[in-house]
């Protein structure tokens with residue numbers, strides 16, 4: 001039994017998607033067992049970026065790396081590894097992943113996820129990933145929440161699959177997700193307010209003023225702390241997300257990584273009719289200069305993302 005309904009997946013990417021989904025399903029069973037599966041949220045070290053690694057970060061990375069061998073993935077880049085690994089010497093793809101997104105939520109039973117991005121393997125290992133984000137041929141996330149689901153794009157819309165716990169397979173639920181143009185919600189880590197730049201503060205103040213201000217409508221606020229959960233909510237019912245640069249040391253480019261988080265989410269959002277920028281420039285027009293670099297990230301409903309760009313003007 002295949003781990004995903006292959007009918008809407010390009011034939012050459014089916015082995016990769018099959019490996020991602022079989023591993024995602026396996027991981028969802030580990031996550032569902034929580035403390036019965038061990039100390040999944042325990043600190044076990046640091047990654048090359050200086051982020052604390054949790055046991056589940058490392059486990060997820062090892063599982064995806066092992067599963068992708070033999071699927072045509074030549075280069076494997078992971079948030080949890082310092083440099084690119086070569087999996088299949090004769091493979092044709094370069095796959096980047098944040099194997100476990102939202103690590104701070106592992107121990108609190110809140111949605112966490114896996115993010116991935118695929119380029120054609122060209123040139124050497126690193127340069128396969130240091131390319132314009134518009135050259136991605138596939139991007140997706142798996143969300144481990146009340147449902148385990150997969151949102152994926154191959155450049156012709158964003159598809160949604162749900163893991164059927166009875167069959168163990170991801171089943172197509174929506175052929176084309178449509179991100180609403182207008183928003184009623186926004187998301188930003190407000191504890192960083194005192195470090196924000198003027199345009200970010202102006203946007204948040206406009207939302208807080210709601211009906212009584214220039215915006216003329218009330219906006220609700222949400223912050224989960226898992227990019228995957230935030231993206232899924234916004235893809236489903238609209239909204240905006242901001243992780244901007246701020247004045248804290250090491251946050252001059254925000255927190256999120258271009259290759260593992262920002263580029264794939266931007267591709268998924270744009271394919272669903274939303275917009276994704278660094279505040280001003282479309283993410284898909286940008287190229288990562290380094291594997292682990294961070295980028296300010298703004299995405300969501302087109303009207304709001306345009307408004308944020310205007311405030312920067």
Ligand SMILES: O=P(O)(O)OC[C@H]1O[C@](O)(COP(=O)(O)O)[C@@H](O)[C@@H]1O
Nearest residue numbers: 098100101102103104189225226227
């Ligand atoms: O600590 P903050 O500011 O709430 O940041 C939350 C952000 O950090 C992340 O958890 C980073 O991802 P990782 O868990 O993969 O390091 C995002 O999922 C989330 O949007």
Ligand SMILES: [Mg+2]
Nearest residue numbers: 098101102261
């Ligand atoms: Mg992450």
Ligand SMILES: [Mg+2]
Nearest residue numbers: 098100101102
């Ligand atoms: Mg992670």
